[in-house]
Amino acid sequence: MSILTKLGWRQLRVERGRTLLTIAAMTLAATLAVATLVGLRSLQDSMYQYQLSSTGGMAVAFPATAAQTVAKLSASPLLTKTQQYADEGTIKVDHTKTNDITGAIHLTAVTPATKPALKSMLASGRLPQAADEVLLADVLVTAQRKLGSTIQVKSAGHTHQYRVVGTTNVYASSFIPTGGVLRITPHLPGRRITLLAALKNPATGKADMVSLTKAHDLPVSQLRLANQALKVMWGAGDTKARTTQIIIVLVMLAVIGAVALIMIYTSINLAVQARRQRYGLLRTIGTTPQQIRLLVVQESLLLVLPALLLGGVIGIGGLALALQWMNRVLAGNELPVILYLHVDWLPLVGAALFMVLVTLLAAARPARRASRVTPIEAIRALNPSPRLTARKLRPTWLIRHLHQPMLKLGAIFDRRDTRRGTMLVLLTVTVALFIGLTSFVGNFWRVFESPASADVIATLLGQGDQTKQLKRTLAKVTGIKRQLIVRTTSVMIKSGKETGNDLTLYVVPEAQLARDFGGQPTLLNTKVFYETAKGRQYYAWQINPKTNRRLHLVNGFEAKKAGQWIAPQYMALSKAPGFKGMLYPDGLAGLVISLTQFHQWAGKLGMKDADLTSEVAVKLSPKSQHTAVIKALRSQFGRAQIADVVADNQQSEAIITVVRLTAWAFIALLSLVCLATVINHTFANLTASRRSLAMLQSIGTTPKQVLTMQQGQYSLLLVQGWLLGSLLGIGLSALLFRVMAGAYSNAHFVWPGVQILVALAALMIVWLGFGFATWRMLNHQNIDELVRSSD
């Protein structure tokens, strides 16, 4: 070990507090890098698995071919698992009621390996176990031919008897044909066998499979690939998707890199500043600038190595926990995605290289600075006084008006602190990043969120007043959080600015209108997006309350009737008791009136009581109750139109939830890294001012007085950083929002008030921690030693 390395080590051990703090900060950055890269890899893998769940993990189906070719194909090292099926030709089943089936019905033999895929295709019943059991496409089910019945199948001149043990969903997205009859057999007959396979390298999936198909003289046009899944793994030959995803990863890395760079840079820089004297001394005895530079870089690398190891462990461990938690959230919401932790060398090596690179970059400037320290600095400037301009020496307004002597001193120190600039920039960036990103992400997924609506909506067309029966039916099911039962019909606005708009009438009992709306006809208004001819988008009330004080309502189907003039009170749908969250907020505006009012207007509108449709909307908790509610409604009201919002939203919600949780985790970690930098900086500054504090103490300042001064000084900085950061954060969020609003019309900006308060709270905690650390330091320092020593 060279003397310089030894010196580096010794230095790190002597300044244990700072070393540990720096390692901790670097560890956070490494954790962020590892968790992000491994996390994205895991997310990619999980999405791939999710996309392949309907095909039982199979990503490719080769053109049908003879058994020998299938055997040769199966031996390819590019394929991992394989399954097979064979088309046994078209068949005739007895009693075919062919009017709902177009084209011939196929009998397909599949190998037992296909069972996972079959399971996901199953609509009812179970999978075949015996040789004479089959699955039947659900569209082929008739009164005679159904679950449990025996069917005659004529194929290739033979007649077989099979028992139907299950039905398959024709719409299942699987490589195995779903429209006919399926039987399971270990030995596939015939010369037209289709090989299904899972891929070893999905990333090169398309290209690999095309060449494999060509190599076996099979028609490439008949090759089928799970393109959605391969796209996720960049293996569908879709360069655009690949570029987008790479750009996302690069942007994330750039953000992490920037934050990690600032953090590592400040830690190294602080250490270098604290050791200027040391470097000067080394220079007087003949250390070359290069050697000093090497010393600094070496020290930084010594710190980043343990940080990388720790970061790897914490990153992967944390990710495992986070995924487990996310899986619980997903399962709790009945969302069909499972997240797998996927650790392989690429993201790990990537993260390590990334951190080393960032460290080298971060160390470059401090190292150059250290190498430029002149020997004379060490000899002469025992306590280098900072360069202060005359402007800095003049008292500010604040200093003149502070009368508490220690606070005044604090303000003076704050004004003359040469490190203040760096610290302020750091604080501002931290606060701005936190506020900007969280508020942007908040705005971003508000766009994707399915609008707050009921979970099940049922409409009973032309069945008269069914409200009582509906109430009774719902009373029997559990899990109903809220319900809205109302009678509705539709009218048209004839004059006024909004002529031609449809308006839904919600007819409620007299008592309900009196209680919730003061007995007034109430227009439930919603805000919607409009676009001008020039393409500018804006968000406005669907029916402008100012220009539509009075509305002329008519029956769209009865042109001859006079219609009814009304002057409704306006209310935002999002505030309407009973209705909010139950109707689509971006749907049509509605008018709530009482049954009496309806009957008064009915003549002029040309309507009668029977025109009112009964409607029910329910909100559920847990959402999984949707099937039970629908079953109950179905059994009672056979002809009801039912919208199962839960089922409709499930898939998109699953993906949104995953993305959302990931984004939050990323921002949380990022903010933590920034905060760690601020803390690191704060404590390094504190250590650096040890000697001057001791000097103050030596002339009789009490620790309490010093504490007041220090905290006064620090709060000036924090408040300024918070204010500037909040302003910048709002700007950042607004800027990102503008970029996004161009692509999604239903976006609207929400002010990041909560985030600003959260940032303030975090800074207050840092402030308290700083006070505590100062207090401890003041009560433990050896003043005599500090004042006498020169280093």
Add this chain to the structure above:
Amino acid sequence: MPILTATDLVKTYPEEERPALDHVNLTIEPGEFVTIVGPSGSGKSTLLHLLGGVDRPTSGQVQLYDTDLYQLNETQLAIFRRRQVGLIYQFFNLIPSLTVAENITLPSELDGKPVSEGQLALMLDQLGLTAKRNALPAQLSGGQQQRVAIGRALINEPAIVLADEPTGNLDQHNSQEIMRLLHYANVKQGQTVIVITHDPQVAAQAQRVMTMTDGHLTEGR
């Protein structure tokens, strides 16, 4: 041939009106023992730093034999300091986290020439620090710390030893001990020694005394 020549040396600090060194000329022969005296603030330290290559003059030259010091780049100057000059300060400027032995051998280690055990033992013996070899600077007295600094200055057997008030912070006994070491370097090892001092007793021990007043250097006291 003189070992050290200063020609028309001028040093004006930034934002100062009067130069700290005003056209100083100086020739020193190999093996001389020179002391420089003068009031505080007259420019003694400034001159010493320029002779030792730790600062750069505003104008003028310093030559070691034929080499013009300030034509060298930073790296070359650093190597010059490491091999040719031993600097000793009034404050001891030791590295607190290194032991006595490590502080002393630091310049040679930097040069990639590890000091042999025998050589180190001899040096420690000379300095009277054998018992303290593994102590840290904080565990030493002022006189001991200054002896460590002298050991560090002498370990590479530099041609020139420059000392800036080496006894300024020490008592009588320790001062004599330090001067003994410097004389030993001069007489026994033939090293050229230049000492700045306030102490008349110290100045009296030199062959040649020079006086600094307001940036001007004159021969004699």
